Amino acid sequence: MVDGMDPALALTSDPLLADELGRLAAAAGVPLRLVADGFAGGAADRTLAAWSSAPLVLVGADRAAELAALAPARRPGVLVVCWSPPPDGAFRDALLLGAERVLELPAAAPWVTEALIDLGEAGRGDGxxxxxxxxxxxxxxxxxxxxxxxxxxxxxxxxxxxxxxxxxxxxxxxxxxxxxxxxxxxxxxxxxxxxxxxxxxxxxxxxxxxxxxxxxxxxxxxxxxxxxxxxxxxxxxxxxxxxxxxxxxxxxxxxxxxxxxxxxxxxxxxxxxxxxxxxxxxxxxxxxxxxxxxxxxxxxxxxxxxxxxxxxxxxxxxxxxxxxxxxxxxxxxxxxxxxxxxxxxxxxxxxxxxxx
Ligand SMILES: Nc1ncnc2c1ncn2[C@@H]1O[C@H](COP(=O)(O)OP(=O)(O)O)[C@@H](O)[C@H]1O
Ligand SMILES: [Mg+2]
CATH class of the missing domain: 3.40.50.300 (P-loop containing nucleotide triphosphate hydrolases)
Incomplete structure (x- = not known):
């Protein structure tokens, strides 16, 4: 695990998806913070704050529409993740969130891992x-x-x-x-x-x-x-x-x-x-x-x-x-x-x- 690294953020209420993302983050040696609850009340503000500060955001397709409704500020490093095949609306929600892409598990697991591994390199700038x-x-x-x-x-x-x-x-x-x-x-x-x-x-x-x-x-x-x-x-x-x-x-x-x-x-x-x-x-x-x-x-x-x-x-x-x-x-x-x-x-x- 890389010391002092801000955790990546996973937003999903799907326990299997949360488990899989946790497993991939552990394999990459990167801390992951899971937000599994709804966005009602103060939770929305907390979620939006975490959305802005996390180095990478993995949005479960199950929560993507709800999150898009909060109209979070555009940021790089957002991926929508789901089990294959993607549920209806996954691509529309990804677009609304400004996500880089929709990753379908389990096939896209290596892609998620590489994105997580790269977090340790964030901020060093291009050589x-x-x-x-x-x-x-x-x-x-x-x-x-x-x-x-x-x-x-x-x-x-x-x-x-x-x-x-x-x-x-x-x-x-x-x-x-x-x-x-x-x-x-x-x-x-x-x-x-x-x-x-x-x-x-x-x-x-x-x-x-x-x-x-x-x-x-x-x-x-x-x-x-x-x-x-x-x-x-x-x-x-x-x-x-x-x-x-x-x-x-x-x-x-x-x-x-x-x-x-x-x-x-x-x-x-x-x-x-x-x-x-x-x-x-x-x-x-x-x-x-x-x-x-x-x-x-x-x-x-x-x-x-x-x-x-x-x-x-x-x-x-x-x-x-x-x-x-x-x-x-x-x-x-x-x-x-x-x-x-x-x-x-x-x-x-x-x-x-x-x-x-
Ligand atoms: N500064 C140098 N001093 C002595 N020999 C050199 C020098 N630079 C290159 N050579 C020699 O010239 C030959 C060609 O070099 P190389 O670097 O392979 O050229 P290129 O990549 O431009 O084709 C090699 O035998 C190499 O050892
Ligand atoms: Mg040469």
Missing amino acids: ALLGVLGGSGGAGATTLACALAQVAAERGPTLLVDLDPLGPGCERMLALDAQPGVRWDSLGRASGRLSARSLREAVPRGDGPGVLGFTAHPLPLEASAVREALSAARRGHDTVVVDLPRAGGTEETLARCDLVVLVVVPSYAGVTAAARRLAAVADPSRVGLVVRGRGADPARVADLVGAPALAVMPDQRGLDEALDLGLGPVRSRRSPLARAARAVLAAATDPGAVAA
Whole structure:
């Protein structure tokens, strides 16, 4: 049970429904306050006060019409629950109450559980979403994404999301591939709501960032699974770093990123390819560049590509060795990749950095 948490509110006079909701709340480790009586007299005021203050309200369909008649103020986090099939009027009452949906038990029990589990995350706000994109093949996007996640994880809960099924695999890079945990193949099939805490606790994680990655034989990702996972990831972490593929189905994710980092190799081909990649981004205003290697003037690269330079990512000696040792690309705070990652994270928290 999470200490000090306000209880969720269940309003129902159906003893079986009350039992089931109590059981689901206990399984989620969340306190539940049951209001089983009518709303006559002072009870209406008490109910309306609880309605406003509870972090989640589960309204039994048996009491929904009566509650709607009290015209409670609209609020998020209201669910109408009932046994299947829903009684007449359940959907109308849900609409009047501004409920998010009608959940039919017992089939929707996992949905109720996930909503309850998420209460522990309420109020933490969404974490930053950083996308990393290669300006050309082999530019160093995956390496930088892993480095960013490692450095961000020193500051707060961080998740690295691998969206490139043809890359080396972020789990491999951080030596988490042998760890048990949830991967895309199981999330891709899940339907309905994914709780922030469940995701955070289910992915492979060592001392550093968690990773949501692919299995050895990746299946194509459904857009809805990616959307749901990224939204749960942000609710449950301070920072979410996404390793994006260079092509194919990334537009929606790009549009959601607070900052997109484009890794540019400062050669003729590298700059030209990066400019083309940038031109394919719907909103280029949130894109900043990381220039690979020390060989070029970042301001000149920025001019040529058409986006501001956030950092230089120098070549790091012994990178393969660090990866072989399972240390990930950042093996010390003073390494070139750690410095580059810190510069990018600083830019991510400074909205002026990219627009400048
Ligand atoms: N900063 C760096 N220093 C040295 N080698 C690097 C650096 N960044 C990337 N590499 C190497 O470049 C190759 C491609 O890197 P990767 O991150 O997989 O690129 P991408 O994801 O853009 O295709 C890998 O062999 C990687 O070890
Ligand atoms: Mg890659």
